[in-house]
Structure formats: C-alpha cells, structure tokens
Amino acid sequence: MSQEVLQRPLNIAVLTVSDTRTKETDKGGNKVQELLEEANHNVVARKIVIDDFNEIRNALIPWCNDESIDVIITTGGTGIALRDVTIEAVDSIIEKSIPGFGEIFRYLSYTEDIGTKAIASRALAGVNSNTLIFSIPGSVGAVTLGLNKLIIPEMPHLVREINK
Template structure:
C-alpha cells in the first residue's frame, strides 16, 4: 500500500483551552504554530477559550465547516481534572475516531517524556466531515512530542485519506 500524501500546504486552526492563558503566555499554542509554519503549512485561525464544553464546541464547529481548514489542533484540557472537558467536547464532533493517535502518543509520552504519568493523558484524534482534529495536552513537552513525531509527519497522509 502506498503512503500517498497531500502535496499542498495544509490550513491549520489552533485552539488553546485554558482558563489562564493569553496569546503571549500560550506556550503550547505557540509551539503548535511554530511546528505548523516550519513544515510550510499555514495557520488559518487561532483562538483561546476557557475550559467550557460549549465554548470549545462553538469554536470548533465553524472551523469544521470552513473549507480552508484541513486540520484543527487543540491544546489543553485533556487531563482528568473536573475542569478538563476538551475531550468530551471534541469527541462529540467526531464522525470517526483515530484511536492509534492517542495510543501511540501515550506510549511515546511514557517512554520519552513523563513516564507513568502518561496514563492520565486523554489525547485523541478524529474526523469531522473533511476536517482532521487532534487534541493534545498543553505542555510544551507534550506538544513538541505530538507535533514532531506524529502530527506533522502524518497530517498530509491522513488529510488525503479523509478527502479522497
């Protein structure tokens, strides 16, 4: 089986879920943006919302319907604290889940970054219509790991798969 990829720059939207971050202090979102731009893709939109189910969905739904946005990457709110509702909001929009992303991310987090603390990560990926969605933790270490080893290398192939 060939590993065909989309050969054009992809349009990316970045959502940071945090009660405290601003664009200036959003190290996780800034790291996502750095990786996106370094890979010659474009940032079509970026937002910060509080840890609130409806706020997250209300930001994501228009992005899923925007044909210029191929991929949405959310950071933050993926843990197990009561306020962490990113995964619930994002999964409610999935038409298809991509369980391998979360499984491999947790494995890499365990072996290369945070050890057994990785069991508390609920990182997920899935598809809404023709939009690929990744939800990753907000720490710079987690973002760097996800972006460098999984998202940037696989994004063009996954986008091609969901749009062919």
C-alpha cells in the first residue's frame, strides 16, 4: 500500500462487552468513540453485547469479514472474573497475535495508572485476516491510556503492515 493510504481516516468498529451497560451508560465505549473521532478516524459500527463467549464472537466475525472495517476495538471483559470471557472469544478468532500490545499496556497501566493491579489486565491485540483487533478494559482511564498512548499512534502503521 502507498503512503497515501496511511493518511486516510481508518474505519473502526467498537464492541462493548458488559452485562449492565447501555448506550447511555457506556462511558468506556463513549470515550473510545470520542478519542477516535478527535483523531479523525471513523467509528462505522458500534455494539454492546453481554459477557458471553458466543455473543462476542458473533459480533466480531462479521466485522472481520467486512472489508470496509480496518480495526475493531473491544472494551470490557478483560479481567479475571469468571464472567470475563472477552479475551477467550477474541483469542479464538485471532490468526496472528501482537503480544507487545498487552505487555506495553500493562506496563503503562502499572507505571501511570493503577500500579500492581495491572497484573490482572489481560489486554490483547491481534489480527484476523486484514482486520486489526484490540481488546482493552472498559474503564475510562484504561480506554484513555490505551487509545492515546498505543492504539491511535500505531493503528495506521499496523493496518499498513497487515495489508502489504
């Protein structure tokens, strides 16, 4: 792909995983959309699903098959509680993992935000076909950190790499 493609706004789908959130109370998902739009990217799809392996997969797979979607960002369900199954669902569709994302996210969370509680975060990133997927915790702090420090700066480069 040419440098020209890297300059275009990316098309992003946002999935919130929660048993309790609604569009009005989804502070993490709303923050994702706000930060992406401030960075001149397009949120082209947004959905809230319950903490259920199949519900999560059923939301993600059509987005991965939609050639107009460059990136998927999931929020919520990344902890270690019994109901937290986002990582298992996302990992089941990832063809190539990007382990550095989770490692750096936890490091930044530890040093800049929540201290040792960062060890319980299972943030992850990977690729399904030509779609980049990031899974981050749903708190506004985690969303802000993840998007501003890692996702927004690296998305254009990573999208270019998976589309070579």
